[in-house]
Amino acid sequence: MPPEQSYAAARALHETRVREGWRPLGRKIGFTNRSIWPRYGVYEPIWGTVYDRSFIEATDNQAVVVLDGLHQPRIEPEICFRLRAAPRSASSADLIESIEWVAHSVEIVQCDQPGWKTSLEHSIAFNGLHGRLILGHRLPVGRLPELEDRLPRLEMILRKGEAIVDRGFGEIVLGSPLAALGHLVGLLRAQPEAPALAAGEIVSTGTLTDAHPVAPGEIWSTEIRGLPLSGMRLAFS
Secondary structure, eight states, X not given: OXXXXXXXXXXXXXXXXXXXXXXXXXXXXXXXXXXXXXXXXXXXXXXXXXXXXXXXXXXXXXXXXXXXXXXXXXXXXEEEEEESSOOSSSSHHHHHHHEEEEEEEEEEEOOOSGGGOOOHHHHHHTGGGEXXXXXXXXXXXXXXXXXXXXXXXXXXXXXXXXXXXXEEEGGGXXXXXXXXXXXXXXXXXXXXXXXXXXTTOEEEXXXXXXXXXXXXXXXXEEEEESSSOOOOEEEEO
């Protein structure tokens, strides 16, 4: 199945969900971390839809995340934007102008293929492997001077319990989370059947670390350095 047919399958799933009352809140971008491409056999970024039924808002940077119904869930710490307007282009200036706030997010991805042996086509059709999106601390763009320069250098630290499991930098996601947003703008413009980005959407830009398996009973946390955003503490059930 070529990617065009996979996105058509994803649109059919989306339309079914909307008819059933799911409300779309924004997008997730997947496979922006090039270092993990060989492991999953996917060699380009993809996108999926975030819904009210897959969205969790952290309270005081903490959340309980129910994993029931997800296939082989894995955790991905990310940077998320909320759009004040649709980006006019993929230029850095237009992207920053379109952003209302920057936030820390954590996506829980899933895969229904044994051993996470997925493919580009299956990952697209399976709504970009999206399972949950937890939204944490956010800051208006106006309170983050030199945002374009700071995003590639931010450091994300991921812990399971007290142990550091992984760490990564903003540059991992296509050079910067801002570049990942720009890539999505171009990707959607090449898909005339896809809904265009719109004001009010949230866009989570892809994991800054590898994706790690999570299970009920575990406590995971994140720490961000280089941007004044608080990390999160997540309890899985």
